[in-house]
Amino acid sequence: MKKLFLLFLIFNIGLQAFSQKIQLKFVDKFSAPLFGVTVNLRDSLNKSFQLNNFTDTSGRAEFNLKSNSIYLLKASSVGYKPFTSIINTSEKGKAYIFTLQDDSQTLSSVTVTAKKPLMTQEDDKTIVDPEPLAGMSTNAFELIEKTPGLFVDQDGNVYLNSSSPARIYINGREQKLGPSDIASILKSLPPNSIEKIEIIRTPSASMDASSSGGAVNVVLKKGVKLGRTGTINAGFNQGRFGNQFVGINLNRSLETRSSYLNLNFNHRKSFDESTFERVLETENRNLNTDSYSIFPAYSIFSGFGANFDLSKKLEIGYDGRLSFNDNKSRIENNSEVVNSASFVEKFSQNTNLVDNNTQNYNINQGVNAKYKFDEKGSELRFDTSLDYFETNGVQDYSTNFLIPTPISFSGAGDWLNSRTLFASMLDFKYLFPQKFTLETGLKTSIQNFDSKTEYTITRNGITAKDAFRTNAFDYFENINAAYAQMSKSFGKYVLKTGARLENTVMKGRQTVPSDTTFSINRTDLFPYIFFSRKLFKIASYDLRGYLIARRTISRPVYEYLNPFPRFVDQYIYEAGNPSLRPQFTNNIEANISFDERPIFAIGRNYVKDIFTSVVLQDKSDARVSYRTYQNLGKNTETYFRLLGAVPPGKKYFFVVGTMFMFNDYEGQLDNKPITFSKGTWSFFTFHQLKIDGNSSVYMNGFFRTNGQQQFYELSNFGNLDLSINRQFFNKKLVVTAQMRDLFYSNNYSFTLNQGNINATGFRRNDSRRFGINIRYNFGQKKKNEGFDMFNVEGMDSK
Template sequence: MQHRSWLFALLLITCTSYTAFGQNSPFRIRLRETGGQPVIGANLQLIDASDTTRRVYAVTDTAGRAQFMVPVARNYQLRATSVGYKPLLRNVVSANTPEGLTFVMPSDNVMLQAVSVTAAKPLVRQEDDKTIVDPEPIANTSTSAYEIMEKTPGLFLDPDGNVYLSSTTPATIYINGREQKMSAADIATMLKSLPPNSIARMEILRTPSARYDASGSGGVVNIILKKGVKIGMTGSANAGFNQGRFGNQFAGVNINNNNNGRTSYLNLNYTLRNNYEKVQSSRKFSADSALAQNAYTTYPAQIFYAGYGLGFELPKKWELNLDGRFSWNGATSESTNNNLISRLSTGKLVSDNLNTVTNRNNVVSFSQGVATKYRIDSAGSELTTDMSYNFIGNRGGQEYNTQYRLPERPATMGEGSFDNQRHLFAAQVDLRYKLMKGLMLETGAKTSIQNFTSNGDYVNIVGGVRKPDLARTNAFDYRENINAAYLQASQTFGAFVLKGGLRMENTNMVGHQRIPADTSFAIHRTDLFPYVFLSRRLMKIAGFDLRGYLVYRRSITRPTYDYLNPFARYVDQYLYETGNPALRPQFTENYEVNISVDERPIFAVGRNYTRDIFTNVVYQDPVNRSIAVRTYDNLGVNRETYFRLLGAIPPGKRYFFVVGTQYNYNDYAGLYENRPLNFQRGSWSFFTFHSFKIDKRSTATMNGFIRTKGQLQFYELSNFGMLNLSVNRKFLQDKLLITLTANDLLFTNYYRFTLQQGTVAATGLRRNDTRRFGLTLRYNFGIRKREERVNMFNIETPQ
């Protein structure tokens, strides 16, 4: 079956026909002000109504004229923008006439020191095989990029920082088109320090094309940071706090500049955070004994974040862009865990002890990227290169102590230090070339090299005597090299748009544990990943285009270094965490059908078939049944069926909303503890976002979600959800924005869980410091000159 899929994808690429669309002819557009003066230097896009990937660009001259070379008698959407004018959006039919078409662009409000150019943009819209999220309505009520993702309709985040789209497999996080190969906790920390108004847009790719890494089985969330896209210098200063049981405080500044073909941005942010987690659980040791645990952990931290970018328009259609990020996170977690062991038959208390653990972490993260772009022609052909280096280092220590109250005996204690470092280098080149007769070819290659080292040194302290803890002291090295190449083609056939691609990835993974035991593993493999995308304009309803999409994709999920590291990490005296060096990658085949109306997604249904699925599992120690080991293992296959429904009133008037639902049904079949595993679970998710413009300066928003019969790996979750409210108002000529927020107002974002797999039977409750009330102040500043709109080189490029 797989070979047939690969062959089908290759045939789609090699046998795409050259359908003729007629001879290109001049199509002229003229833009005027309300008073009749020409609009100079406006950016124009002409988008083919039958294939939105086909776009041509132009800039008006000193007479307000622009010309396109396109086939005649075709339907297009014309978009025109210029600083100081309201955006223009019209449906047009191309014609070769001397006078062309003339449109009037009304002036927008332009003030010295500040300019506000607004357009009625939907919160969520569909663009070919990706969903575009405009974060601006959510950013005004959020304190970080992490909060924006929490409030985005259709995105779900678990307490560990994983992001979920259509699947129960976590999505892969990209920033500016680069994969962030970090753990979910590290990515969550980075996103919590990223200012909310530094994000230009988010691209959600549930089924990414062959251009993207095949590792995104759960889809991709690509966060695009703002650049100096508006002429002149603009920026904002922000500060605020929110208070739950503990408080968070933050302050930062963002500066963007665009001047004579040079763009730049600078983001600085400092955050003090604190949070708590409460986990109550009960787990059977045997048929007549059970362990009840009540753990309470606090997570105070201080974070400094800096991000910058520089962009240059070079001669002969070249662009050069530099961007980088630096963050420092000083975090401390303090945990107390009360453990009670009882006889189930008599209710008699057998053991009572208190375990305390303190972890101290200093995490330094650094990223530097260099990218170039060469515009081959005005039809969207381009050559891009991208190189990046990432470093993340985590150095800290751990102290643990157990006091035995029943039966009484001397306390046990220990401490340790650890040092983890990760280096990642990636380089890629991509070519998009528009051939005659509407055929678009894409090809490229990428290589990434990752080196990870982990060292831990632990001791036990007994009667004041320090002895090496040989079970926890470790040294582990991991190296990864992934090489990839892809070929992809897209073609329009009348009302159809067909895109097919094939990606080849060569994987090399080598791990070596040197302490406490000499173990190693190596993975060398080459895999093919086909991709097929078919789109068709279905009909027109009330003037809106109804379009259908069909997507097929094969992908891989590779175990990361923390999943493979066999070092046993101490949680408490009854629970350890360890990686599994024998873990195999899992492969997923995804089929999805979706429908959008006027670029707004409304319905999708899909199927994921995953084999060699690996997930977090809990095993009981075969020697000591009081100890559980949390690790990862390949369990078998999973068939996941889902559908998604989305409805909205687009922005433009006083009130708009987005509301939707998603249903996932999972059917696992495999082996668990060498016994047959059969697990089925269906889960509903409901989400919504509402915005009401109280007056010209005040806006109220409400967003939230509900999940029923949720699932986290093999944990069955109770119903839970969250409701957020906010009100903001502008002051000082709309420069100052003050926002009041209430997150998780009803304090319902917690869940009870049940785990019943093999010999492990556990129930419990997990709660975090999610109900918070806050105040945010944001002051926008800028100096932009209206006459700078005549810059003829400020052309919006295709995405």
């Protein structure tokens, strides 16, 4: 990587500048960038000479201008008053930022068909516009699944460029929940309530250090800048089981305030089917298990908020979310122990039935404020939030043995988990002259987690307390952080560097059945560096190179540390590891963007003290295995990504990408050395074919070869979605027919060879579905214009 870094610098420094540019930026009264502003410049001495351009998604427009000259500026955009000013190119280093004022004489309704960028590169993050994908999705979770370059496993984990899952943020706030709980929240969010998705593969020092797998920030819509708008959305999809949903989004904007309201109802039902065959080497026997589960559920979601301009410099906002999920499941497990040679002789055979009914509530309240020091972008931001998540569950189970002796027993249990998270942060950003920017901030987060589980077991008609399953524990976590970073532009170069200091306090205490108290108090430093340079132009588009490096941490949560066993069935249980250490990752990545669109990246993760889920054999009974977590050693992950679009045209749009990751493990498992190397390819694509002015066909999908999930080696698998979109009533009504997992290929076989465990299996779920979405848009809409090779044409912009 040192050689790569040197070559990168030598290549960039050796390139010569082609021309000097002046950059203009246009924002609205909320300091949000304005896209599609028409900009006209005329030479004050030669008024017949003029230049025209449009602002991009960051609100910027660039011009090649003569030095020591004066130009007359005119700017216009639908919904804003015409703007005029003077540009003096002799004022070197001046930042040109202009604020357009709302025009009260707007049309009652504006619908403009325009091209919108699907993906853009903004410093160290990729911005995804969800609009093209929203019509093919019933909720935010499905929308993330369809985002090119993201991979979501069947347990709800999201992966970017690492074998560690990414952290999920909503409106910039980390969701400190397990993957299944986060998936429940995302499945309750309607897809058209999302403004954008930010993919941050190597977060800067301003973000939490606990993001070794990167971060995905889902930004929800908080109102629009033109009058009143709204959307009514309804639909269904059908596989072996069916989903139905309906929702409404309302937005209102006045001169100094805006507000929004989202309501959504979603009913879901799916299944999960798996087989598992484990070799019991010491007994010359095989343990075979077939499992079939169904998951009916429904959810209600409400999002609401308001923003107020108290003055030209100060604005405050409030946003909240309230969701309720009712999840049920029925799991049928058939297990048998057979002779490994004949597969006929049976030593044991039994059936397990488990019924679960879980209800969870999530309430999130947040207040934010921003004070602007100047028009250049200097500001002070404050954000505080309180998140409460509660889960109530009831379980009934029964186990029936047929061989060797007919016997049955049953049991019941209930649990109550509550989690409270308070987070508050203060960020300061100041833009000095000579293109120097200073950023610094403080953050604190406090989390309390309480869990109480009580079980009974019934044998021979006698019911008693089940001490194996009954437990109670509480967990406290406090993370305090401070960061500072600075950036400086040197012509075509941009350098940003900084560091984050985090103090972590974790305390856990199990009260039932025994005390397993532990405490952790540590302080860590996480440096960060970002380097960028314009390389050269291709067909008037800028080619820019980036180099990013950062250190991150993954902390074990209390569920990973609690050593008390948690029963799954008579052949497997789960137990935590109180000696688990944090996992550290050093990442370095070089990437290239074309006109702010990501096209290529290469990087490496150096992971130390890896902790991951492992399956071990119980020393007292070879038939029984248990899942736990261990620090295994170190891993080097080398990867590259490639993304392109061909051809850029009005009727047909095509995006294709690929990613390769090579893992090199070295460590110990169950006191035995473990070393292996494995490469995995992932391919993803997105297509749009515009049939006419009102109809389009969309296709997206992925394919993964030689996949890996922790220590499970996966077979090839993939997914292909197809949808047809038709617009009616002046493009206000949109009807979409879609087919998910067209070839039913999103299922896989797996192999697990680690320690004393040698197993194979197969897993699939209700992934192939046909559905219809109906969406009606009303109110006013914003005008978007522009063209680039990563644009999607024909979508109504908001």
